[in-house]
Amino acid sequence: MSPADMFTQVGSVIASVMFAWAMFKQYCPYSVQEYFDKYSKRAFTFVYPYIQISFNEFTGDRFMRSEAYSAIENYLGSRSSTQAKRLKADVVKSSQSVVLSMDDYEEVDDEFQGVKLKWASGKHISKTQSFSFYPVTDERKYYKLTFHKRHRQLILGDYLNHVLKEGNEIKVRNRQRKLYTNSGSYWRHVVFQHPASFETLAMEAERKQEIVDDLVIFSKAEDFYARIGRAWKRGYLLFGPPGTGKSTMIAAMANLLNYDIYDLELTAVKDNTELRKLLIETTTRSIIVIEDIDCSLDLTGQRKKKKEEEGERDEKDPKPKLPKEEDNKQSQVTLSGILNFVDGLWSACRGERLIVFTTNFVEKLDPALIRKGRMDKHIELSYCSFEAFQVLAKNYLLLESHHLFARIQELLGETKMTPAEVAEHLMPKTISGDANVCLESLIGALEKAKEDAILKAEEEAKEKEKESARLKAEEEAKEKAKAEEEAKEKAKDEEEAKEKDSSAGENAKKQVKDNGFCDNGNGELNNKESKQEGFSH
Numbered sequence: 118m119s120p121a122d123m124f125t126q127v128g129s130v131i132a133s134v135m136f137a138w139a140m141f142k143q144y145c146p147y148s149v150q151e152y153f154d155k156y157s158k159r160a161f162t163f164v165y166p167y168i169q170i171s172f173n174e175f176t177g178d179r180f181m182r183s184e185a186y187s188a189i190e191n192y193l194g195s196r197s198s199t200q201a202k203r204l205k206a207d208v209v210k211s212s213q214s215v216v217l218s219m220d221d222y223e224e225v226d227d228e229f230q231g232v233k234l235k236w237a238s239g240k241h242i243s244k245t246q247s248f249s250f251y252p253v254t255d256e257r258k259y260y261k262l263t264f265h266k267r268h269r270q271l272i273l274g275d276y277l278n279h280v281l282k283e284g285n286e287i288k289v290r291n292r293q294r295k296l297y298t299n300s301g302s303y304w305r306h307v308v309f310q311h312p313a314s315f316e317t318l319a320m321e322a323e324r325k326q327e328i329v330d331d332l333v334i335f336s337k338a339e340d341f342y343a344r345i346g347r348a349w350k351r352g353y354l355l356f357g358p359p360g361t362g363k364s365t366m367i368a369a370m371a372n373l374l375n376y377d378i379y380d381l382e383l384t385a386v387k388d389n390t391e392l393r394k395l396l397i398e399t400t401t402r403s404i405i406v407i408e409d410i411d412c413s414l415d416l417t418g419q420r421k422k423k424k425e426e427e428g429e430r431d432e433k434d435p436k437p438k439l440p441k442e443e444d445n446k447q448s449q450v451t452l453s454g455i456l457n458f459v460d461g462l463w464s465a466c467r468g469e470r471l472i473v474f475t476t477n478f479v480e481k482l483d484p485a486l487i488r489k490g491r492m493d494k495h496i497e498l499s500y501c502s503f504e505a506f507q508v509l510a511k512n513y514l515l516l517e518s519h520h521l522f523a524r525i526q527e528l529l530g531e532t533k534m535t536p537a538e539v540a541e542h543l544m545p546k547t548i549s550g551d552a553n554v555c556l557e558s559l560i561g562a563l564e565k566a567k568e569d570a571i572l573k574a575e576e577e578a579k580e581k582e583k584e585s586a587r588l589k590a591e592e593e594a595k596e597k598a599k600a601e602e603e604a605k606e607k608a609k610d611e612e613e614a615k616e617k618d619s620s621a622g623e624n625a626k627k628q629v630k631d632n633g634f635c636d637n638g639n640g641e642l643n644n645k646e647s648k649q650e651g652f653s654h
């Protein structure tokens with residue numbers, strides 16, 4: 118048979134089958150058609166060894182985009198960019214990067230634990246029933262996963278979980294991070310684009326690495342926290358003088374973990390209820406920051422103590438306590454509100470969260486607030502060390518070494534300067550960006566700071582001397598007054614003793630006199646008695 122004859126025969130067979138199918142559809146009763154449909158599908162699946170799963174873009178009546186669909190879209194994005202020929206591009210991260218996903222009717226292969234699978238994208242298009250000049254079409258996209266039925270267990274379990282997890286992670290990586298601030302009981306946000314990172318943070322390398330490790334371990338410890346029955350959260354307390362990099366470190370943390378930041382302004386929070394509401398609205402993978410926690414509560418004016426004894430206690434113990442409910446009726450956010458915020462309510466919120474407090478005066482904070490378990494890690498950010506300076510020099514001047522470094526190292530060992538001040542001297546001073554000028558400016562400032570510190574120390578020593586002399590004089594005056602008082606007491610005692618003696622002499626004389634009278638009296642008494650007897654007679 119020639120190829121032309123063969124094509125003719127095949128063509129006529131196809132035409133006959135289609136005709137028969139059309140007749141069947143037209144004249145066969147619906148119930149028979151359904152019956153036929155059902156059994157033909159069963160027969161087909163009996164011989165067809167593959168399983169297909171569809172993931173539709175929209176689920177339910179509420180027209181909500183399916184989370185699984187968007188996770189799969191992200192998951193397939195990286196694979197389709199190397200396999201598919203037609204791709205769709207989307208711009209994320211404030212127009213800075215392009216994210217690719219596969220276009221409709223494309224296919225992508227995947228492999229999981231040695232099992233091969235196929236993903237295909239498609240869409241159902243349905244026209245609306247309304248009569249309109251411009252008919253509206255309704256597109257419903259879907260992804261279809263095809264795999265061999267002998268891998269059913271693996272694919273439906275581990276593989277799909279893996280796809281969803283990885284897809285969600287990609288989504289988080291691609292999302293535009295936000296910086297939230299509270300205005301009343303609502304969060305408002307702006308795009309978070311702080312360039313700080315741990316590489317540029319001026320700090321001793323070992324301590325920096327310890328913090329980075331702690332953060333990374335935390336961010337990967339979902340299963341661990343679930344196993345030990347603790348909410349997946351961690352508290353950091355950053356303390357140190359102004360300009361030592363506390364806020365910069367928070368930005369670096371957010372950049373490292375790809376978290377959003379919720380900058381909570383406590384003074385703008387009306388009461389504990391509002392605080393709770395704000396907390397519940399925070400999303401997972403976020404850092405909740407309360408800057409200058411000591412001042413935040415100071416500003417609410419709640420530290421005023423009503424009771425006198427508390428005032429006395431305050432004088433003895435300068436630690437300002439956070440307010441307790443009963444302390445102040447108009448109190449807004451109370452200590453217990455904050456404590457609940459930090460731990461109690463965390464359990465209500467799923468997902469990982471960091472809470473960071475910053476303060477310039479750690480000793481002012483209530484110990485309950487910063488105990489381990491609430492603020493798990495206390496990080497001190499202090500004055501600039503030589504190691505920290507080297508980081509700044511590398512960032513600002515692109516210098517790893519310089520002959521002036523030795524002098525700077527010496528001066529930094531002798532005086533205190535914050536990284537913010539050091540950084541200010543390293544800012545370009547000339548158009549040519551001469552590093553010498555910056556370093557000399559820093560040396561000048563350090564020398565001046567050293568001199569100032571010496572003068573201050575001398576002044577303080579003088580003050581101290583004066584104070585101790587004053588205290589000594591006071592002590593002496595007290596001693597003298599005490600000695601005088603004692604002498605007076607003694608004189609008084611002696612006087613009293615004398616008076617006692619003389620009155621005792623008087624008494625003795627009197628007694629002697631009385632005794633004489635008594636003898637006489639006896640006689641007299643006898644006389645009297647005799648007189649009385651005389652009377653009675």
Ligand SMILES: Nc1ncnc2c1ncn2[C@@H]1O[C@H](COP(=O)(O)OP(=O)(O)OP(=O)(O)O)[C@@H](O)[C@H]1O
Nearest residue numbers: 317318319358359360361362363364365536537540
């Ligand atoms: N450790 C540091 N590493 C790098 N830069 C720093 C460091 N410390 C301070 N700086 C620089 O100084 C500036 C001020 O630092 P930052 O705002 O982080 O200080 P802070 O400790 O939060 O101060 P405050 O207590 O006043 O809030 C930053 O813009 C940063 O450029």
Ligand SMILES: [Mg+2]
Nearest residue numbers: 363364365408
């Ligand atoms: Mg700060």
